[in-house]
Amino acid sequence: MxxxxxxxxxxxxxxxxxxxxxxxxxxxxxxxxxxxxxxxxxxxxxxxxxxxxxxxxxxxxxxxxxxxxxxxxxxxxxxxxxxxxxxxxxxxxxxxxxxxxxxxxxxxxxxxxxxxxxxWVPPIPPMMGGEVEPAPGLLPWVDIENIHRHPDIFAAGEPVVLTEKLHGSACLLTHHAEDGRVQVSSKGFGARSLALKEDPRNLYWRAVRGHGVAEAAARLAERLGARRVGVFGEVYGAGVQDLTYGADGRRDTLGYAVFDVAAEIDGTVRWLDAAELLGDELPLVPRLYEGPYDVEKVLEFASGRETVSGRELHLREGVVIRPAVERHSPVTGGRAIAKAVSPAYLTRKGGTEYE
The missing domain is CATH 2.40.50 (OB fold (Dihydrolipoamide Acetyltransferase, E2P))
Incomplete structure (x- = not known):
């Protein structure tokens, strides 16, 4: 949100x-x-x-x-x-x-x-909740502004990357290189610097253990010489949200795809290219377009059918827009990143919006 x-x-x-x-x-x-x-x-x-x-x-x-x-x-x-x-x-x-x-x-x-x-704050289903603990060292996810509200976040012709926005629930993992500690949270809990204690029934811990996310984060921290590494992924499937992409969040076929990576290196937290760093180790959200920024092209890609399953099972939620080279935005006051959401997604019937 x-x-x-x-x-x-x-x-x-x-x-x-x-x-x-x-x-x-x-x-x-x-x-x-x-x-x-x-x-x-x-x-x-x-x-x-x-x-x-x-x-x-x-x-x-x-x-x-x-x-x-x-x-x-x-x-x-x-x-x-x-x-x-x-x-x-x-x-x-x-x-x-x-x-x-x-x-x-x-x-x-x-x-x-x-x-x-x-x-509006969505309700928290039991499998997305659990016992929490303070996590001041957790790397949180950021709120993404909508390109409809702020079309000037990007300049016309600026090189950008569009990735498919999945309708699931954000899973935040922070690996601490100093002691090997792993913190796992949701977007909502993470915004309050809270981590979920490990529980095999919890959606996010199931995704982390099922896809080897903690191990991949540890290897990445070693390669980068990072003090902390954050891996941000979308957990999806039946039982998570109304759009399933052919996965089942209640079983071993729980879907997971990385959409961003952050690393603290020499005291500075940097946002990095997930595809470049983890493309051979973890599933990634689909990359739909790389090229010059054009708002009409962005809106075109925001609509259509999903590409995650490879079968176009249902409508696409939208896209996330990033610059080809990470930068600060004076419009957002933080990262230059935005989303565009499909009108069909916004007006669908029976949709769920859990965080």
């Missing part, structure tokens, strides 16, 4: 091709369906992104009672309205009536706390 920020944005308004009373308000590459005439191109309004959870008073104010997602009907989710994909909510809440939204847009002010908006 990306970070949650509720910001003012300068809009570009488009006609809705299938509804005379509706229009499309564009924020970055996102488009949200709005009432015709409510906004004009160049005006600023508040944009509430997907996965935001709204308080009841704001839901009522916006006329969205009973129309949002989740058991409490309070979560923002992508929907199709009169055939057009609508992602997020564009509005001008009464609580911000005295705020200069154009200035707030320029200053990137975050209104989430003021409006009482929080980020």
């Amino acid at each position: 990306s970070t949650l920020r509720v910001t003012a944005e300068v809009l570009t308004v488009h006609a809705h091709p299938r509804a005379d009373a509706l229009e499309l308000a564009q924020v970055g590459l996102y488009r949200a369906v709005v009432a015709k005439g409510a906004y004009r191109t160049g005006e600023a309004a508040v944009y509430i992104p997907e996965q935001a959870v709204l308080p009841a008073a704001l839901i009522e104010e916006l006329g969205l009672t009973g129309r949002l997602a989740g058991g409490n009907r309070d979560r923002v989710k992508a929907v199709r309205l009169r055939g057009e994909l609508s992602q997020g909510i564009v509005c001008r809440p009464k609580a911000l009536a005295g705020v200069d939204l154009a200035r707030a847009a320029a200053e990137r002010t975050d209104f989430a706390d003021l409006l009482g908006i929080t980020k």
Whole structure:
């Protein structure tokens, strides 16, 4: 998931091709369906992104009672309205009536706390949970921003790599070279510097032991002369999420694929090319494209059928975009990395979103 920020944005308004009373308000590459005439191109309004959870008073104010997602009907989710994909909510809440939204847009002010908006946190199924312990030395995974919200993370023509984004659950492993200690965690627990104690019933430990991830990390640390090595992989299959890729998370056919590697070398944590370092030792997420950055090409690759199983069993979740040479991004304030998600994935029925 990306970070949650509720910001003012300068809009570009488009006609809705299938509804005379509706229009499309564009924020970055996102488009949200709005009432015709409510906004004009160049005006600023508040944009509430997907996965935001709204308080009841704001839901009522916006006329969205009973129309949002989740058991409490309070979560923002992508929907199709009169055939057009609508992602997020564009509005001008009464609580911000005295705020200069154009200035707030320029200053990137975050209104989430003021409006009482929080980020949705998926529930943790039993096999993804377990007994945890403090893990201050764990190498955590990072939140990836959506290219639709921040299309300027990459420059046109910049060499990039697109890998398939798998719909599973992120498994974080940190190998400590000094004492050979291994820490295993999920994305959610890892963000809180917690590791899961080893348990043969736990999804992540089963993947680590079943695929020899700890041993591969130890060999990599020795080759690199690294103090710590982090191997980040996606665990997938039936029982993990609704998209299975032909694997079964409840049995020995549990799927696992590495999507990133980090190593602490000479006191600095560096992000490295997983394919170059572990391609002969561990399964990897499919690499779909290498070449110049073009946002239309990215969106094209984000849709289609999955390639993990080799049988195109179901839709593709999307892609992850990285520069060919790892670099810092002034847009994200951290790594230059982003995701693009398939519209079909966003609007599928019966989907699960466990971390």
